[in-house]
Amino acid sequence: MVTTSKLMNSLLLASVCGIFFLAGYADGNSDRKFWSPYEDLNWSEIGHYDSEFHTHPNMGDYGGHDPHQTVDRYHEEGYKILTLAEHSSHIPHDHMNTIYPWTELSQIYERIKDVTHEGADGQTYAEIHNEPWEDRDPVELGMVSVEGNELSGHHHTISVFNLWSGHVDDELDSFDKIEELGGFAYFAHPGRYVERLGLTAHWYVDLYLRYDILIGQSVYNREDNHPGDRAFYDKIQHILGGAERPIWLYGEDDMHTERTLGWNRDVILLENFRPGSLHPDIQDGSAPDVMKALQNGYSYLWKPSEQYNKRAFNITDVEVEDHRVTLTVDNDDLVNEIRWRTHNPDTDDTETVHRGFSISESDVPDNSLFVRAEIEGSEGTIYTQPFYLTSE
Template sequence: MRLRRTESNQGNGRLAAMLPAVMALLLPGFAWASVVVNPYADVDWAAFEQHRANLHTHTTQSDGEGDPDVVIDTYHQLGYTILALTDHNRCTYPWQNWGRDPDALGMLAIAGNEPSRHHHLNSFFIAYETASTVFEQTVEEIAAAGGLAHINHPGRYWNLTGGEVPADALAGYVNWLNTYDILLGIEVINSFNRYPHDRVLWDALLSEMMPDRPVWGFSNDDMHALILAGLSYNVFLLPALTEADVREAMLKGQFYFCYIRTFNAADAPNTPTITAIDHDAGAGIIAISAVSSGAPLPDEDYQWISDGNVVHIGPVLNYRTTPGIGRYVRAELIGTGGTTFTNPFGFGGNGILRVDISPPAAADEGARWLVQGEPTWRESGEEIELPPGEYAVMFRPISGWLAPDPITVQVFSDLTTVVGEAEGAVYVFAPGHRLPAAGWGVRTALAIIIALCAGAWALRGGKCAPRRQ
């Protein structure tokens, strides 16, 4: 936890004495939402490469119609640079066994498998085969071998009930995802969007699990017939085309995914390509830029979704002022040929702030603390629930004691921040110290605001708010 003392001006003790009444009259409370999950935070959009990937692919080594070399050539011709051959219960790898060199093709071959003797999933980055018939055992084997995995086409195994995911199905996926870190997410799009209710499941999982446990979304062809190649894909954002970079991006959700609604792989240019995602934490804004059909995507074709509902239309989202946003938000970009999906952004839950005043004698004689924007003085040891963010803690002056200077504290999602003696919450015994008489008037109240805004606080948008570091 990070705590920093603010610099104070002489007389701030008297300012603090007037603070509750002044703040209640002149300053509205502010809401502070904080992004704690941003899968694109490390992307340099000007320098990173965008690589199209299919992570669910079948050949004649299981039930696909194309030999491995034919399948590889098909995706190479479609412009893919990342490909995992994931035959049922078989690892079709390395490509050289079928006369194809990924380096010569400018592609990255990912070792994969689709264990299929239970709920299907894909393993990645390991030459893995198993006879396991138990999902949990298979995942544990993949983890032990150093692999990663995602859950395949979950919508195959259940149907919506009243428009919602059955409670037992949702609970099962939540349990798997919470138990196994290597399960990175689910196929939201399988083949030509065969299971559209998987999007309902994804939103239900995100509503339940974000931001503590992100669930990344994937889109794959699950290709068995060559005619259906190139309809559903992921776009990885990478500094370079290496297995290490792809693995890291997969772990971080550093990719977006697409499907072509027209069932024509030639419509990929008419499916939005994201060119930038910018986050302004101070303003509470996420902005997306994309192109489709050779032109910027129209503003009305950006949709922001939270808790399964569209909460905003347009490329720029203010997540602090937009109603209906829960613990996450994701975007869908609608092109004339296809739809592009971002991975979710997660918002932190509230944290707890507790201030322990010392020495106890000062607390016994009326020493109290408050958070800016609140009219209530609080006792030593009292806790308050706050959204994540930076706050100014002020201390009430009392006769016979010198009050501590204001302290700037950082409140974190789902954690308790404790401010105590080490952070400066200490009154100093001063028998000759007496409080001035009351009755300063409105002009003095305004002077308080100006002084505070010049010190521990700052003016933003005409309002007084905590100064951010």
């Protein structure tokens, strides 16, 4: 069961926090200004690097790509940052923690090839896989490799920049461990748990208030397994109080086979990209900068309209004045529409409040705490991180 008695104790606190943050705007106060997670970026020096943190390299009898084949396919598709994030339930914990580093994939395979997979009808890992694993060097490939797993004993959670793979049934145990190890995590496909278990926005709010290592949640899973995840993200962000506790949106391929590869690209915004990894035997490169970008929301999501579609346009500047946000996009002739979206507490739903490259504070309802932009073209749509409204 995902919900626990530990979590229920502080749901009232989350509700009170949401009411407190809303109170400052209930009287129609217009003395607000924008705060942007992008404000510290030097856009003239920024590069755009596609990433994927939710992949499953065939350790659960999926019939898909082995780890080295997964690396190769994402490299072929132009991704620069990648995590091989297997389900914790499929990790033989006596022999390994994560599929990392890539430079030791052949050694990891030798350790587990004759081990019986507990959930695969008595097959060994060698029988599950297509072929012996081959080493890959992220530096030679021009990529950043990120250590991680999909923790699956509780609410599925993508854990990155740490080796925790414990298959436990309590989220708090996992999050305490990730915090101890200096990593980060985001919630995978929350719609699954809203639909199956009836989890509420306040369940998530409680955990965000407890753990800074929780950086956000998925709004797209594969092509779009849970269409309500965008509005659910907006609702959670609103209850959290906007800039008081920012959380970031992500898309995830949740790749098990080729059919689910290439559906989402979290675009990490970095200066002076250098390949590498945080493993001690590999140069760091931009790996520390990727950590910082994930923590601070230096990213946006490219959602292709068709599988494998690469970005048709990029955000090249975000100008934030106190009362206005203006976006600049290259190849703007490929942009059909820009929608500014927010949570409306009166209707308890997401709505479009403005259209165009620029939005003023006065375009945002007084009871809204943020807006985010959706930049749509025929090849796909960019989803920005939220722009928050704060009191002057």
